[in-house]
Amino acid sequence: MSDRHAALHTAEIDAPAETVYEIIADVTRWPQFFAPNVHVEHLGKGEGTEHIHIWATANGSVKNWTSRRELDRARLTVTFRQEISTPPVASMGGTWVVLAEGDARCRLELRHDFTVVGDDPDGVTWVNSALDRNSAAELAGIKRVAEDCASLDEVMFEFADTVHIAEDGTRVFDFLNRADLWPERLPHVARLDFTEAEPGVQIMAMDTKAADGSVHTTESVRVVFGTERIVYKQTTVPALLTAHTGCWTIAPKGDGVDVTSQHTVIIRPEAVEKVLGAGKTVADARAYVQHALSTNSRATLGHAKDFAEVSRG
Known part of the structure; x- marks a missing residue:
């Protein structure tokens, strides 16, 4: 025993x-x-x-x-x-x-x-x-x-971006799943180290260029569910955040699929003025983070749409 x-x-x-x-x-x-x-x-x-x-x-x-x-x-x-x-x-x-x-x-x-x-x-x-x-x-x-639960509703929030792609979703999933090819496929990804420790469990370290020209380094773990969903957790986050999780979903819709990038983040209040400047607030940080993440998500979704639809054509 x-x-x-x-x-x-x-x-x-x-x-x-x-x-x-x-x-x-x-x-x-x-x-x-x-x-x-x-x-x-x-x-x-x-x-x-x-x-x-x-x-x-x-x-x-x-x-x-x-x-x-x-x-x-x-x-x-x-x-x-x-x-x-x-x-x-x-x-x-x-x-x-x-x-x-x-x-x-x-x-x-x-x-x-x-x-x-x-x-x-x-x-x-x-x-x-x-x-x-x-x-x-x-x-x-x-x-x-x-x-700090009284301030949780202020610092924790979620949002999503969706694009419709006139495809059956197979090539869309290939684009999202093959993150190891993102430096070749996505202009805003400057560097990406990728390993798949076991099927469906992916570990990646990525340098991402924001719209303002700054570069952010993140490390993430992704878990793949079939060909419809990829969830992830950033294990190393930018200084402005204490947490960032997300999910890519592919759902049949009409003549193709709706592809959604969903984010849940928690702002680090004590870092707001250090990162964004004196006088900036949590509200400013929320707007900044959502804009930065949505910009990259929409860019990824746009390239996935081109990849899937143009490849089909």
Whole structure:
């Protein structure tokens, strides 16, 4: 029988326990709130239960697993157990526990238990290192969001750009999926390093030229779903942001497809004046970011349209 190991990570948070619980309960926003989380896909939901697929970075690599979670709002706990783990993890589970310490303060505990493949000591070291790094990042993310939740609606927003392409979508998907060819296909991409660690999981580092001539370096992880959807998380973001996630979708429409580029971003308020100049506000930053991202998205969509329609012609 494999040895079972345990880990405990905690944080003191100046926010109501219910606020912290709600952040933990809503996994759809984890990619924006938690640095290691790339994407969360719901596989099923029931009364107080959910089945999810998670992609996240761990010790520099991208891992994915499926878990079942049990949510107990009365006790402010969320229990989780991985169904399919990724080596060196053989099994893993745990519990989020929120302990109220007054009306506006609480203690958050993140408890893990795990086994490793073959009881390998190096595997135990690897898992403990990953848990220390990811748990610290997740607790810090929860603390930041919970303590600043009053301003969240101001700094977090989403937007999308859509173009119709008179094609069946196959060549459009090829254009979006083959990001390794973007420096040849897209004028605003100055450099791109691309690896596909496993089918459908892409890692890329990219230098992008903005309309004002500035160059921004980003690093991203992308997860490909069939030929209809590519989701991504920027793991290295520009100074003005704390988070940027997005999604490319291809949907049948009329004589072709509607192709949409959707973005969700969180502004870093303390960086606004440093980046944009004295007197600039979060509202200015929102407008600047949306313009920059939409300009590049529309350019990519335009080139994808030309590629698909001209190739067909």
